[in-house]
Amino acid sequence: MATFKEFRNNVKPNWCPGCGDFSVQASIQRAAANIGLEPHQLAVISGIGCSGRISGYINAYGLHGIHGRALPIAQGVKLANRELTVIASGGDGDGFAIGMGHTVHAIRRNLDITYIVMDNQIYGLTKGQTSPRSAEGFKTKSTPEGSIESTLSPLEIALSAGATFVAQSFSSDLKQLTSLIEAGMQHKGFSLINVFSPCVTFNKVNTYDWFKEHIVNLEQFPEYDPSNRIAAMNKIMETGGMLTGLIYQDKNRKSYEDMAVGFGQEALAKQDLSLSREQFDKLVAEFK
């Protein structure tokens, strides 16, 4: 069985020292090993941004695509080969600005993939502009007077879009993050894991210390029931979206692959492409 070390490669990340994304990478590697995957059984599809580089730093199949489109690519991979474990990942700009349309629809579609967002409330790669996750009043290069747009709540959006798995974590909390990623990968449907992953270079407000101060860990509420969607929505709102842990899971809804008529359990990519003469004749006869 593969250990987490086998999910490492020799590429040196070009992230700034201290960037939250390092821990997200480590958590993915640990989670993959913990659930018994071999590197070739995992595909990590990422968007563009500092965070998007993550697929190149994990020893697994990886595709680093275009800005905001990690999810549709990842869904295509899963449709083609449902035997693979598929992770999509990227930044908050990638998933909640340019790719927001895909995020909502990937949630609705509920293919069995895990979406990990490295949420640093800013655009890192383009050197510090506002993100939909930035707080109102947040000053960046593109909002010198402070952001005047409201902050987007991905957790609320996910729940209202019909998400079957919603979790949030903090890159410093490796243990929680790893176990949530494991749970997400094992969930039979779409899982969203939003991870507070500080940008130490451009975000001087939402720092490690700031997160430690503001985060509300769901462990504090032993009676919390993640299968209750209304309670989940309430908790998100009560905590101003700062809660971490497994927020909601619906274990009953079937995944897209399981519902699609004609879709078998075997990877479509492994099936024979050829059409028999009989099949061909039958298709053609319909046009007579």
Added chain:
Amino acid sequence: MISQLSWKIGGQQGEGVESTDRIFSTALNRLGYYLYGYRHFSSRIKGGHTNNKIRISTKPIRAISDDLDILVAFDQESIDLNAGELRAGGVVVADAKFSPTIPEGIEARLFAVPITAIAEELGTSLMKNMVASGASWALLGLPLEVFNKAVEEEFGRKGPAVVEKNVQAVKRGAEFVLEQAGGPLEQFKLESADGKQKLFMIGNEALGLGAIAAGCRLMSAYPITPASEIMEYLIKKLPKFGGTVVQTEDEIAAATMAIGANYAGVRTMTASAGPGLSLMMESIGLSGMTETPLVIVDTQRGGPSTGLPTKQEQSDINALIYGTHGEIPKVVLAPSTIEECFYDMVEAFNVAEVYQVPVIVATDLQLSLGKQSCEPLDYGRIRIERGKLQTGELPEREPNKLFPRYEFSEDGISPRVLPGAMNGIHHVTGVEHDQEGKPSESADNRRKMMEKRMGKLDSLRITDAVKADAPHEAPDLVVVAMGSTGGTVDEARLRLAQEGMAINHVTVRQLHPFPSDLLEPHLRKAKKVVVLENNATGQLANLIKMNVGCHDKIESLLKYDGTPFLPSEIEKACREMR
């Protein structure tokens, strides 16, 4: 006896024009006639004038006719708008309900049939179309049983009572008109056809069928006119082969999902028209850069912006060839017949996989939506080629060595492996990368990678990349066209041949990379070259000038009013340009 005839039905959208056309042509197809359909419709669902025209012939035809023999009209507007097309001796069959009149200056015989009244008498005005088609069928003197059979097929699933009512409607329409006309009209007596039922389909169906034959098992797409029929056909069929169609949230998702699925090893396509293609441009670049196969159909329609969404145009050529930022290898094909829609899809999937490039198959609205007779499709021509895809077991890699997915090679094409394979791990990125797919900014690597990718297609010539019907050594004219225009050119040519004019006809089927070597010999022979296309700027002509030259010989015949060329227009232009 005549060998061909044109029939048109007009009314308000949603009034049964489509279904009447369907039953009428199904019956004609049963008799073995060659058919070529043309739909005039607007971008609305109910209301607004719409008409369908069918050309009926004992010989193969691939063009709309210049004029019209029979017009069936559900309202006066349909007469006013279309009677001008009627040839001398033409006939109008119209609903007596609106007291139809023939516009001044037009000579046509009018049969006012109580279409609505008969239908209502039989139970519902919905059967108007049956009364009307029964009447026009009777004027042709063709056997009623064949028509009734088609009616039965259309309504069979609604039960025998409904079938019987509709058969009655047909009969009553026929009886009424025959009494007025004193029997079938002599001038419409068609020679009998060969009795062999032809395949009868629209281009979009042929594209879908071709995709299945090519081994395509997934499609991701967003609805748009005139491409939607492809996804609608495939969603009915692909589940039977283990696949499916995903209706995505937009065309960016459609294209990127297709890239993901192709990367993971399933032949996957998407299809759209101008607006959707514009949204796909960045994704096409990703496919080119990562050398991931991708097949896209562009059913061209009137642009720009929303343009003329239900009308004919061939104006995406520049966008398809040049639309992506940066430089990638890319293939643009343009089938010109319904049969080619089928075979080209098979080839498109092979080219995409063998060369690891995006392939765009560009049709036009008339080719995609015009329903027409199709020659038998040859199962023997279906081949599936997957190029350098490695499917067997792979050797173990040395520590820290990845699968050389982008290895430099003689032909620029590298081995490809699918995710899931043991010992095949490599990276894929739209960032410039080294032979293992890892990001690289090295100038030396960049140069080599660009040369590798851009050189891959040097020798690519698809089957009949340039299709020529060029019998003349010293032609008066060489006509060059693409897409659905070819059939119209052939018809004009036949007529001009009778006047002794020698015309060679060349169809460009591979738009990119441009097959200059194949086109050049045809142009060299020509005194004059006419390039025909449905756009305002002569995009195909410019392509030829840029790649082949011959500027001084080339003249353009352009039509950009939303309608396809008519044979008479080409005939006249050729005569003038000679």
